[in-house]
Amino acid sequence: MxxxxxxxxxxxxxxxxxxxxxxxxxxxxxxxxxxxxxxxxxxxxxxxxxxxxxxxxxxxTPARSTDEPGFEAKRTWAGPEKAAVARAALADVEAGQALALSAGSTTWLLASLLAADPALRPLTVVTNGLRVADVLHAAGDDALEVVLTGGTRTPSDALVGPVADAALAALRVDRTFLGVHGLDADGATTPNLAEAATDRALVRCAAATTVLADHTKWGIVGLARICGYDDVDTLVTDAGVPDDARTHLSASVGRLVVAPVDAPADSPARTPDAAPTPGDQP
Structure with a gap:
């Protein structure tokens, strides 16, 4: 040709x-x-x-559909809200499980909570997120097993592409925790075409899927669709989510969790460098 x-x-x-x-x-x-x-x-x-x-x-194509900010930029946005979402998501984790965590700043915060809680052992975490893997590995706990998918690195430190997709197709986990770029009435999206495919593989390998999305994600539409709400068992957001979005999500997902935000909106995000102790968890 x-x-x-x-x-x-x-x-x-x-x-x-x-x-x-x-x-x-x-x-x-x-x-x-x-x-x-x-x-x-x-x-x-x-x-x-x-x-x-x-x-x-x-x-x-509108720029917001294809703009992909780096990890360092994303971690500074809506810090208290993301921390609240991560704390609420921890309720879906039990010792002995195998989990999958996507790349992202909110899943990174969830990983810091998992790393800090010795009660959640043994635990196996599969991830395509380099930052997620780093914070889990830093725990230095032999009962916390970390599995990296491999793949091609994106600007947001996700591993994506056919290598990552093939690795996930061979695995089965109890639950996937999925961070997303945006949510609208139809489901979850991302600006990266390859990452959307890998995120779908993360959903397919899990018995249940929990989407982590602070309220600022509502109304943001990325270029590539990850999944619709039929594929979401639990969606965790924060109390800033608009009333119309809360109504729609309540009717669309298996379970909607709205996390209270304790810290003021301009306070710094909780990071793995100052990881919470088990007593900080709800």
Whole structure:
């Protein structure tokens, strides 16, 4: 197939679906990753598509759909709310379980709580989050086993792509704790096409899924859909969630948990450097 023919197919897919993943094009076109990326680069230079991490989108796609902030930026946003969500999520954890934690600043806070609580042992945690794995490993506890998926690193320190997806397909865990970029009436989204696929693999490998999303995530729509609410057993948010969102979520998920926020909105987030003791937990 000529380069012009491949590029026509890429463009047709973007115009029909709004986005396309490099991994999907490699499979359907039967060419290398490098060839697909060159084709996307040519289309981007012509102004026909916009390159994003893991693929391409239509040039008029809103920026917020594809912006992917780094971990250090995300950890500073809504710190007390994220800490409240993480504390409330801890109620779904029992000693002896195997868990999966996605990458993200809220799951990182949950990991700090797991690392600090010796009552939650033994425990196995599968994660595609480098920061999550770091804080769990730092606990230095042989009864806390950490399994990294492997994969390609994103700006937010997630491991994604076919290696991560294949690893998760071979595993079964009791519960996945999933951080998300945004929530709307239809479900959870992320700006990263490859991360959406890996997040779906995290959901599929679990007997139950808990989504962690502070109230600032409501109304934010990322480019790629992760899942609908039929796939969510529990959703944990904070008391700042709007009334209309609370009503919709209560009717859409298996269980909605609204965590109280004890600290003022401008106080610093709780971090693993100052991890809570078991007595701090609700």
């Amino acid at each position: 000529l380069a012009s023919q491949r590029q026509e197919r890429v463009l047709a897919h973007v115009r029909t679906h709004g986005a396309v993943r490099v991994a999907d094009l490699v499979r359907t076109l039967g060419v290398s990753d490098m060839t697909v990326r060159r084709d996307i680069a040519e289309l981007a230079r012509a102004g026909l598509v916009r390159r994003v991490h893991g693929g391409a989108v239509a040039p008029d």
